[in-house]
Amino acid sequence: MGVRAAVLREIGRPAPYAESRPLAIEQVELDPPGPGEVWVHVRAAGLCHSDLSVIDGNRPRPMPMVLGHEAAGVVEAIGPGVTGLARGDHVVAAFVPSCGHCKPCATGRPALCEPGFKANSAGTLLGGERRLHDAGGHDIHHHLGVSGFAQHAVLAANSLVRVPPGLPFAEAALFGCAVITGVGAVVNTAAMPQGASVAVVGLGGVGLAALLAARMLDAEHLVAIDMNEGKLAVARELGATATVNAASPDAAEQVRELTGGGVAYGFEMAGSARALELAYRITARGGTTVSAGLSHPQQQFSLQHLGLVAEERTLKGSYLGSCVPSRDIPRYIEWYRAGRLPVDRLLSERLRLDDINAAFDRLAAGESIRQVVEID
Numbered sequence: 395m396g397v398r399a400a401v402l403r404e405i406g407r408p409a410p411y412a413e414s415r416p417l418a419i420e421q422v423e424l425d426p427p428g429p430g431e432v433w434v435h436v437r438a439a440g441l442c443h444s445d446l447s448v449i450d451g452n453r454p455r456p457m458p459m460v461l462g463h464e465a466a467g468v469v470e471a472i473g474p475g476v477t478g479l480a481r482g483d484h485v486v487a488a489f490v491p492s493c494g495h496c497k498p499c500a501t502g503r504p505a506l507c508e509p510g511f512k513a514n515s516a517g518t519l520l521g522g523e524r525r526l527h528d529a530g531g532h533d534i535h536h537h538l539g540v541s542g543f544a545q546h547a548v549l550a551a552n553s554l555v556r557v558p559p560g561l562p563f564a565e566a567a568l569f570g571c572a573v574i575t576g577v578g579a580v581v582n583t584a585a586m587p588q589g590a591s592v593a594v595v596g597l598g599g600v601g602l603a604a605l606l607a608a609r610m611l612d613a614e615h616l617v618a619i620d621m622n623e624g625k626l627a628v629a630r631e632l633g634a635t636a637t638v639n640a641a642s643p644d645a646a647e648q649v650r651e652l653t654g655g656g657v658a659y660g661f662e663m664a665g666s667a668r669a670l671e672l673a674y675r676i677t678a679r680g681g682t683t684v685s686a687g688l689s690h691p692q693q694q695f696s697l698q699h700l701g702l703v704a705e706e707r708t709l710k711g712s713y714l715g716s717c718v719p720s721r722d723i724p725r726y727i728e729w730y731r732a733g734r735l736p737v738d739r740l741l742s743e744r745l746r747l748d749d750i751n752a753a754f755d756r757l758a759a760g761e762s763i764r765q766v767v768e769i770d
């Protein structure tokens with residue numbers, strides 16, 4: 395069946411994207427779902443920095459590709475062998491499909507699923523197939539098993555989590571990346587206890603979701619750090635107790651001053667080694683630094699070995715918020731509905747698929763938090 399989709403054919407086109415138009419809105423062919431797969435009518439898909447990183451070449455992926463990995467929609471058809479999902483179900487996509495059988499899956503860490511990682515790297519669905527083709531019959535790759543910037547998508551059933559039908563789609567989509575990555579980093583990866591001191595470096599959708607989670611856990615100090623004054627102002631509205639501009643040369647000293655020597659939990663949510671250095675420097679002795687940003691593969695980070703040991707520091711990476719999506723997405727939705735985690739505050743703009751290139755200019759300029767494409 396023909397569906398409209400935003401196709402990236404070439405990485406590294408120059409900004410402004412409203413002019414260079416790296417994403418072409420094309421009519422593509424979508425195959426029916428195969429075994430273990432589901433056809434979803436996409437209703438909302440958020441723009442994430444990881445999409446931008448494919449467009450600008452920071453995170454190379456096989457081309458061509460339909461981008462978008464933070465999506466919500468309605469199940470329209472199920473392939474052979476799918477259980478637990480039915481036509482009409484509202485679903486959110488997780489950007490790592492989990493096979494359920496590999497060693498990480500079997501030990502409760504589906505974010506590290508080995509076949510899921512392999513499929514995501516190859517730009518296929520979990521079963522190794524590509525269900526997207528262009529008008530000439532050439533295959534188009536899937537983005538992280540989702541490819542949500544399209545009217546419809548075929549996904550592995552293992553990429554999907556059923557959500558309550560009353561939840562608006564634009565809000566539901568946020569749970570697929572920004573919320574599970576940011577909230578999961580705090581709740582799962584850091585296992586932050588109630589009332590700890592926290593700093594978040596990088597205030598995009600993921601960083602602000604982490605900030606909301608830390609506020610939910612009554613963080614004693616909640617320091618928000620970014621180079622963008624507009625985002626610092628949003629962080630104060632969302633409950634940050636202090637803000638520090640990362641561009642100021644004494645940013646680390648300011649945080650240590652504000653928190654009496656540093657925070658127990660420092661979060662890097664900006665996707666750069668420099669941000670990680672800052673997050674590590676402002677973590678107190680005995681503290682934990684969690685990094686969830688994705689930087690260019692050539693970026694390196696070095697630390698003082700002696701300090702790591704003698705100060706009993708912990709440094710942890712966090713992917714997909716160390717989440718079990720089928721357990722955590724419903725849990726985080728409950729917290730949202732109870733008013734504990736107001737993640738709708740992250741939704742800054744709604745747009746149509748045709749306006750997606752200009753929206754990536756706003757994302758690149760740091761002028762938005764989470765923009766969501768809405769599809770009828």
Ligand SMILES: [Zn+2]
Pocket residue numbers: 442443444445463464571572
């Ligand atoms: Zn993302």
Ligand SMILES: [Zn+2]
Pocket residue numbers: 492493494495496497498499500504506507508509510
């Ligand atoms: Zn697995």
